Amino acid sequence: MKKLLSGNEALALGAYHAGVRVATAYPGTPSTEILESISQFKDIYTEWSTNEKVAMEVALGSSYAGARTMVSLKQVGLNVAADPFLAAATTGVKGGLVVINADDPGIHSSQGEQDNRRYAELAKIPILEPTDSQSAYDLMQVAFDISEQFDTPVMLRTTTRISHSKSVVDITGQRQLREQKMEFPRQMQKYVMLPVNARVRHPLMEERLVKLAAFGDTFAFNQLEKGEKKLGIITSGIAYQYAKNVFPNATILKLCLTYPLPPELLKKFAAMVDKILVVEELDPFLEDHIKAMGINVIGKEFLPRLGELNNDVVTGAAVKADLLPASQPLEKISIPAKLPMRPPLLCPGCPHSGAFYVLSSLAQRLKLPGSKQTDKTSTLVITGDIGCYTLGAYPPLNAMDTTACMGASIGQAIGMEKAGISNKVVAVIGDSTFLHSGITPLIDAVYNQSKITVMILDNSTTAMTGHQEHPGTGFTIQGDPAGKVNIENIVKGLGIADVKTVNAFNLKEVRAALKDSLERDELSVVIVRGNCAVKVPKKVNPRAVDKELCNQCGICLLIGCPAIQTEGPQPVIDGTMCMGDACTICEQICPRKAIKPASPVKVGVNK
Amino acid sequence: MKKFDLLLTGVGGQGNILASDIIGDVALTAGYDVKKTDTLGMAQRGGSVISHLRIAAQVFSPLIKEGEVDILIGFEKLETVRWANYLKPGGIAIINNYAIPPLSVNQGLEHYPTDAEVKNIIGQRTDKLYLVDGSQKAAELGNARTLNIFMLGCLSKFLPFEIKDWEVGIALHLPERLLKLNMTAFELGRKEIR
Structure with a gap:
């Protein structure tokens, strides 16, 4: 089939x-x-x-x-x-x-x-x-x-x-x-x-x-495809497909067992062709090993070590190496103005948006779009981690200063503090990442008497890779009930005294908790909890901007919510994207109270 | 066997990946070799999403060379002009007349191309531009998500596959309760191309 x-x-x-x-x-x-x-x-x-x-x-x-x-x-x-x-x-x-x-x-x-x-x-x-x-x-x-x-x-x-x-x-x-029978013989x-x-x-x-x-x-999957004698190609992986397109007449050795390399097969191949080009992505891995066998090949002096290959890149390399004649490139279209980029964004109704808005505001980084106002010295350093929330690094939120690898935020924050920087340091990490590798550095913080603040953004899923379950969700990959670990209990169990849990969609709560933690002279953990917007089953009461009340100050645009758009200077909310009652962050920050449910629910009105 | 190199462009959540999956299955049923590859941004939603779909007697690279796309199918105007250089001279461009302005445009920092600019950019490669009202027709049907099947209806006029193969392909990927509505969207798409 x-x-x-x-x-x-x-x-x-x-x-x-x-x-x-x-x-x-x-x-x-x-x-x-x-x-x-x-x-x-x-x-x-x-x-x-x-x-x-x-x-x-x-x-x-x-x-x-x-x-x-x-x-x-x-x-x-x-x-x-x-x-x-x-x-x-x-x-x-x-x-x-x-x-x-x-x-x-x-x-x-x-x-x-x-x-x-x-x-x-x-x-x-x-x-x-x-x-x-x-x-x-x-x-x-x-x-x-x-x-x-x-x-x-x-x-x-x-x-x-x-x-x-x-x-x-x-x-x-x-x-x-x-x-x-499954058994383990000693x-x-x-x-x-x-x-x-x-x-x-x-x-x-x-x-x-x-x-x-x-x-x-x-090995049957190391395949020799006979073609012309003048050019031999050694290739593996996806690069084989580009080689087949660019050199349809070459003799090709397709390697599927790429380590260790087959010495006799390579010698035989080298004797069959006049010249050998190795086509592989990233490092000259095949190339180095083949050269070490004493076989003369060309490769990375023409092909890039970075990024993906494709037919255009391989063709370009072949022309440079004199293996193909240069062809007249198709003229590029002239584009009248620079096209705007479309970077990935936190979704409408994302529980991280509000937390980052508060962080950005406490760090004095919020700046109205297009404003010429100079950057203030940030009072905070925010070490970050890996997940959807890494997108908080982009404007307008500007609320993440480092991202290295899974779990690094907490160790980095400890290191900055111990090195002696004068700023307060906040580590931001998601729930799945915390369970993956945030616990051991938090033990380090307890043991070495660090006074950082750790924000655990708990959206109860592994969102960035497509909403997988994890030890904190209570379900297996197959959807069956599973053991469920409780993040508060883990943190308290390490002996941390100041542990606060707040609702991600209540900005007053988030701000009060963070301010309190930053003022303390001790290690502090704030768990910011709110469901991932993609997992919210139904949008209820999408919000709209009351244009009579709105003075176009632009503060609502600082959340970076994709549902909040503009018609000229006037912010408007795309009701099909807004998560409504599940979120309300823009409503909470509007100084004019101009953001309201689009069609207010009437209570107690007789028809 | 003719070859068809198709590029589908759009914004995450518009359903262009599902559309390209359907085309792939229809082409396989019709006896072609098929390769398909999607390029996604980092986030699940809201980033730009493109699918390369190659249909021929035998396909090697899943990626299409710049300037060799036979049919460019755009679900959103900006994301379509972004890939315009991939279209071959004299190729076909089917573009949904719909804009999703990125954040930088909403904040007044960047310029969204006008319809005249869109036509000018595509016009430098081809005069076979079909600007279709997919989003509007889908909204009129009462389900904005039927846009992708509407676009397939438009595309089907340029591909040698039988209507019944399209029906089977669509049924393979959609729940039964949505089939009737989506086949209406498909028909509307076919009528849009004259």
Whole structure:
């Protein structure tokens, strides 16, 4: 049966057919949909783990017990999981263990650009790279076999363009499940990594690489496509597709096992062609390893190390390298005026908007649109974290000063305070991020007697990646009831005395709590709670601007709410976007009381 | 087999991703190879969203080269002119006559292109511009979300797929209770292109 599947859907289906029993993940673009997609099969165990490190550890235990297991994460997720990932590479596996790693060239939705093939090299484990959804489906099935045959975790590496593109998959297989009893036979030398045992494992890891390289020489998915002799292309992943478009007549070596590289196959290929170009995204990973084998290739002197490739970029590189004739470029359209950008925004009715408005006002950063007024010295430093709320960094809110990685806001705030800056420091972190990696730095704040203020913006979901459940929501990925951790209890349990919970949609409450915390000479936590706007089931009583009362002061525009627009100088509210009674933030800040329900509900009026 | 490179542009929440999913399934049913890729901003809603959809006997790159789009389908005017350079000379542009001004425009900091500017920009590539009243027609139907199916109705006039294949494709992606209304929107879209 032929179906259009995204790379992520194809990976999930391939794993299911390969008999996976346990799948773990923490959400992260572009990998999120892998676990979401496989969770529809109720006969396997799937979980959103607290973070990627835990996901990897749960997976490792499951593999030791004999189950075919997969972990899926985004590239920076592997940074979090690096410790158990390298441990898994050392102990090896029992049930096949596949780590699906989704890189994000072009930084569509990440805090940095990194080529995680380097991690697999560090861990001395094999990498499989699919070229489209069909290849993702097929490779996922052999990945488990390779893992078990060579006693190693396998990295299956995709990129955003593979994970999120849809292409045709011929679904041939069905679920193959071995009859097997789950058991863990004690085997101290393999599973207890005392130095004495780790020293025994290391030479086995080196031998494993040699065997895998030889395996790659005859691996059916490393494919040689014969073409003209004058140009040979070595490529992998999505780059293969661009190479096929740009060099339709070249001889192509498509590598799907990209680490370790197949030495004999590469030598044979090099002897077949006059010149070799390596086409790959991000780092010169294939290129460096091929050159180290003594094979002469060109690549990154013509192709960029940054961002995504596409047919235009590869064509440009080919022209520079004299592999293609220069062609007359199509004349660009002349655009009369600069087109306005459309940056992503906090949604209408977002519970973070009000909290940021208050923060921005306390930090003396609010500035009317187009105002020439100079920036005041901010009284606050606001360290930030990763989630929808990172958008609070944009104007008009201007309420976030740092964003590094998951959970960093709290540690950074402690560091600024300890370094001795004169400003008060506020750390802003979301609920899912706090549970992911905000707790250990908060313990540090208690232990080291820090006096920062921590704002936990709790919208009861992992919003940015598409509203996944987490340990604080009380539900599993499959929608079943789950254990529910209480953020107040965690914070109080650490011994923090000043813990306040406020309603995100009551600005007086938020302001009073924050002011109180900032005036205190102690560690303070403010939990700002309000449901994500996307999860609010119904819009009731959208607001409107009473133009007779409104003096066009523009203060309502400082929330940055997409529903508040302008007709000339006159602010107006798009009633189809406004969340109405669920929000009312603009109504609370309007100094003229000019914002009201569009069609007031009449109470007690007889018809 | 002819090739069709389609670019759908819009603002998050307008339904253009669903529309491109439907086209993909219709083309697959008609026996074509299909690749589709969406580029989304960071946020779920309110950012610009584009879909590349490539339909041919065999497709390699999921991304279309600049200047090779056969049909540009714009759900919002600004987001359409932003990608105008992708249209091939003499290609077709179907644009919903609807503006969603970004925040910077609402705050009076930037200029939203006028209709004359939109026509001028697209006009530098093609004279086959169809400015359609999709949002208005969808609102008249009582459900603004039928806009994407209205746009598919417009597009269907330029693609070699059978109406019954469109019906099947649409039914695959929408709940049954919305089918009748959406097929009305599809018909209105077809009538819009003369």
